[in-house]
Amino acid sequence: MNAEQSYRKLLEALGQRLRAGEVFELAGLAIGGAWIVERLARDLGLAHYGVINVAFHRDDYAEKGMTAMRTAKTMPTQLPYEVNGAHLILVDDVLLTGRTVRAALNELFDFGRPAKVELMVLADRENRELPITADFVGEQVQAPDHQVLVLEKNTDGTFTFQLEDRA
Numbered sequence: 001m002n003a004e005q006s007y008r009k010l011l012e013a014l015g016q017r018l019r020a021g022e023v024f025e026l027a028g029l030a031i032g033g034a035w036i037v038e039r040l041a042r043d044l045g046l047a048h049y050g051v052i053n054v055a056f057h058r059d060d061y062a063e064k065g066m067t068a069m070r071t072a073k074t075m076p077t078q079l080p081y082e083v084n085g086a087h088l089i090l091v092d093d094v095l096l097t098g099r100t101v102r103a104a105l106n107e108l109f110d111f112g113r114p115a116k117v118e119l120m121v122l123a124d125r126e127n128r129e130l131p132i133t134a135d136f137v138g139e140q141v142q143a144p145d146h147q148v149l150v151l152e153k154n155t156d157g158t159f160t161f162q163l164e165d166r167a
Contacts, residue, residue, distance in 0.1 A: 003151060003159035006122045006138025007036065011043055013120075013136050014089075018044060024087045024118075027052050027079060029104050032093030032151040036122060039157065040091065050079040052090070054103035083112030089136075093151035095121040098132030123149055123161065 017024065027050035028037030034051045041049040053076055090104055101119060108114065120136035125143060143149055147163045154160060 001123065001139065001141055001149070001161040001163075003122055003138075003161045007039070007159055009138045010036075010091075010120055010122065010136055011040060014040060014044060022087075024089050025050065025079075025081050026089050026091060027108070029054060029090060029092040029100060030077075032122075033091045035151070035153045035159070036093060037091045048080045050081065050088075051077060052079070052104050052107050053077045054100055054107055056107070077107055077111075079108075079111050083108065083114055086112075086114045087116045087118075088114045089118045089120050091120045093121065094123045094125060094141075094149045095119070095132070095134050095137075096125045096127050096149075098128050098130035101132045102130055122151065122159070125149060 014026075026037045026041060026046065028034035030051055030053040037049045037051070040046075088108070090101065090108070092100065092104075095101065105117065108117070118135040119132070121134045122138040123141045124134055124137045124139070125141050127145070141149060141161075143163055146166055148166055150162045150164050152160050152162055
């Protein structure tokens with residue numbers, strides 16, 4: 001699992017689209033996806049990017065409780081562009097069940113109706129509970145079900161993945 005290699009793959013895919021003249025907006029899912037989209041925007045020279053916090057649309061909100069409240073306060077949804085009619089690329093660190101993406105779509109549609117939404121992820125664990133597939137995948141990752149794949153942002157701005165046992 002090489003998060004930096006996966007990042008470079010996603011960066012190249014977006015760079016090709018920009019060179020082809022495509023117009024799109026980026027939105028990262030808090031927290032890992034927001035780290036990725038911030039770096040993508042900087043590396044691609046984009047003027048802005050959005051952040052989507054899914055805390056209030058999660059189907060496990062009752063279980064997450066105060067943790068969800070803290071992330072919503074520290075990294076709230078911010079979309080500095082018109083959502084209606086936009087081509088959006090949602091960016092997240094790890095795609096597993098699809099439940100977080102579902103929550104992100106619910107939050108996104110609170111702000112308007114985009115013309116198109118695509119999904120970009122650093123890692124795809126391929127264990128869906130919902131019919132959600134990423135359009136861009138940095139890496140397919142196999143890991144035991146009892147472990148979670150956690151993205152870490154290093155002090156130099158690079159990314160690494162860590163496998164941790166579920167709490």
